[in-house]
Amino acid sequence: MKSLAETGLLDSPAEEGFDRITRLAQKLFGVSAASVALIAQDRQFLKSVVGDLNVNTPRAESFCSHTILTPNTLVIEDAQQDDRFSNNPLVLGQPNIRFYAGEPLQGPGGHNIGTLCIIDDVPRTFSEEQKQVLQDLAAIAQREINVRTDLKNGAKIQQAHLPGNSPSLPGYSISACSRPAGDLSGDFHDWHLHNGRLRFTLADVMGKGTGPAILTATVRAGLRATADREPSEALTAVSEELLSNLARTESFVTAFHAELDPATGIVRYADAGHGLAHHVTAGSAITRLSTLNAPLGIMPGMQWHTHSLTLNHGDSLIIPSDGVLELLNEDLKELATALQLLPASTDVATDLNRLALSPGASTDDVTVLILRRN
Structure with a gap:
């Protein structure tokens, strides 16, 4: 949680740098929604979102809270057939998630703090080529996080002087x-x-x-x-x-x-x-x-x-x-x-x-x- 706090991104307003990435992800993959999600202690906050998703979601219901536990891309081709998610309220009700793919994003110190993710309301397959495209987009989102974190730290140092x-x-x-x-x-x-x-x-x-x-x-x-x-x-x-x-x-x-x-x-x-x-x-x-x-x-x-x-x-x-x-x-x-x-x-x-x-x-x-x- 300290790593996330150091970025200053939690509960911050939408920014074009992130919104451009989620718009591109949604168009490239033709999915119902895409987001940059940040995982706090008890909730998920969407820094950027395209599609009908709530900005704040309980962490216990968040797919992205599973993604940050691994260094790899998490792909769920059909959530109804996955024991981890089949009874999830986001699968049983709105936004009726069936497909999910998420790539971890890191904060200071290399700790996973969130994801770039895409979701759809129908099952989908996800190829290695598509996975690489999602990873490339996540690398752009990661640079946005790094730049903002560096600026925040620089501002603290400047204020101290x-x-x-x-x-x-x-x-x-x-x-x-x-x-x-x-x-x-x-x-x-x-x-x-x-x-x-x-x-x-x-x-x-x-x-x-x-x-x-x-x-x-x-x-x-x-x-x-x-x-x-x-x-x-x-x-x-x-x-x-x-x-x-x-x-x-x-x-x-x-x-x-x-x-x-x-x-x-x-x-x-x-x-x-x-x-x-x-x-x-x-x-x-x-x-x-x-x-x-x-x-x-x-x-x-x-x-x-x-x-x-x-x-x-x-x-x-x-x-x-x-x-x-x-x-x-x-x-x-x-x-x-x-x-x-x-x-x-x-x-x-x-x-x-x-x-x-x-x-x-x-x-x-x-x-x-x-x-x-x-």
């Missing part, structure tokens, strides 16, 4: 909220204290999925390793380090990287093509910190510049990713209006989720970092 509680910094607070478009995010935020100063970053790797997620970890590690340098010098060093990787993936990284001196409120920052950070004063005046500097990884020899601003008491520095701008119809004025409200927010995560679930919801990763001087 995000900063935890904000550092103790009397007079200031820093917080962030992130909503990936999928399991893995191309956005990242980070903060840590270095020699009594707060270093913080929001970066966005172009694209979504595994590749950008790997690059976010590399960028974060590079910026942490250059904490003793000016923000602009840190960006230069990381860009040169990443140049070949970014070129191979045809990607680039926008980033806002900064350092706060808590004693003075001075923030020294460098912006690599991000251009969405906003300074909100205690009186709610808002200024966007635009930039002419390019993203990281565009070409060798690029230079970035360090700028500064002062956070007075009651001021905030708010840095959204471009997924937030997408939520607001790519309108910078709408973005400024929305960000003006965040310094007074008592629950940034709720406010961001409200935006994320709006009618024009973004298909991009969405992240916001807020530094306040109380």
Whole structure:
């Protein structure tokens, strides 16, 4: 059961990747139904189904619960003539199963967790050639399971690398909220204290999925390793380090990287093509910190510049990713209006989720970092 739980598939919504396989199986074999079935402790759950089958069935009645006990294809050519199934409610009543063929599917660690199966309401013979076709389709379903499991595990690792509680910094607070478009995010935020100063970053790797997620970890590690340098010098060093990787993936990284001196409120920052950070004063005046500097990884020899601003008491520095701008119809004025409200927010995560679930919801990763001087 642990292996099944690790996939995150039990009781999850239908997905086209699996539905395509069951549709193909039903058409290829000309049967009444096909499904990707997952076997839980007390029931069978159909992740994908074509035909008139219940999504949930007691495990005791499930044909697939027999299939997962063997590494081989289970074929029942006539269930009424098989002592194991002749009195099964699914044979005696709807869906009147007479023929069944199932191929085991595995979860993490190689444990059988379910099947790709086909059924019909009339007896059938099943040749070795047909068995091979079912095995080939099951291999495709198995890849779908493996990819989703890898993404779930990758998301857990990525979450573990995000900063935890904000550092103790009397007079200031820093917080962030992130909503990936999928399991893995191309956005990242980070903060840590270095020699009594707060270093913080929001970066966005172009694209979504595994590749950008790997690059976010590399960028974060590079910026942490250059904490003793000016923000602009840190960006230069990381860009040169990443140049070949970014070129191979045809990607680039926008980033806002900064350092706060808590004693003075001075923030020294460098912006690599991000251009969405906003300074909100205690009186709610808002200024966007635009930039002419390019993203990281565009070409060798690029230079970035360090700028500064002062956070007075009651001021905030708010840095959204471009997924937030997408939520607001790519309108910078709408973005400024929305960000003006965040310094007074008592629950940034709720406010961001409200935006994320709006009618024009973004298909991009969405992240916001807020530094306040109380």
